[in-house]
Amino acid sequence: MPDREPRPRTPAAEAVRRVRPRRPTEVTLFSGVYGLVMAGAMAAALDSPGEAPDPGSDALWVLLTAVASAAAHGYAHVVAHRASSGGRGARAGLRAMAAEWPVVAAAAPTVVLLLFAVPPLWREETAVDTALVLNALLLTGWGVWTAWSAGRGRGACLRAGAADLVIGLVIILANAVIK
Template sequence: MSTRAPGPLPPRRRGEPLQRLLFGGVYGTVLASVLVAALGHDTGPTSPGYDAVWVLLAALASAAAHGYAHAIAHRAPDGTTVTVGTARSVLTEWPLVAAVVPTVALLLGAYAGWWSEGTAIDVALLLNTAALFGWGLWGARAAGRGWASSCRAGGVDMLLGFLIVGANVLIK
């Protein structure tokens, strides 16, 4: 028996799609950066195509896990089926997957022989660090902050990228 009063579901917050986009963008960018940084430490022959597939699979698995966990956490107490809701929740994690596409494209370019895997990794880390600044700037501007405050927020997000690059340099 349901304890929820009959009637329409409460409206979704207007900012939720933007929040999901920003969350997925930052999460996916950090995930791609960490994965691509780890790739430079292979002891065997380089395999940028294999690496690109694994970066993409990791993003897909992360998006599916996050969407599924979100659906489970918000499961209806009345016991109704959540199959459609779960699928919808997983599909709303597309920004996480989209954020790894530039890194995957760079690795596929290395696979095609357009540049080396090392160059792809270095450019991906640089590009992802710049993207983190953009995500932070965009999020702060969307929240109504001024340009100076938004640039500071972008700079803080960009620090995540610098930490990954720094760790990559230290580990090498």
């Protein structure tokens, strides 16, 4: 069978190809959203009224939870793959766990904000509130970016961003109601 020649690109198609970002992998999308939601929920849960503020400890807990979640999720992929196909060894397992790095990367802004909560300059409560708002905005941007990279139009991109924003707002609302 002869090789097919690639279709010539129109100038408009070439311009859209240059504007659209590279499409993220499914693991990156899942892990990024999961990491943002997990970091916000952890920060909100660790910030208890009436308790002595300890932002360094809270930042460490958020980071350790992100690392443990990434490792557990990667290991779950290994176990599921092993059960369905007979397994492939320790190296493949370590690669699967390392592929979950977006969980830890997504938690990084929350960790950094908590580390900068040094009294009297900035209170831990303010750092947690800022982290929750930032995570909601990052979720919104994540939704818009993924829809845009998938070739969706402006309306679909805005709807995707709004849907992701709702997740962040639910965490903020839960934090307000629980506190």
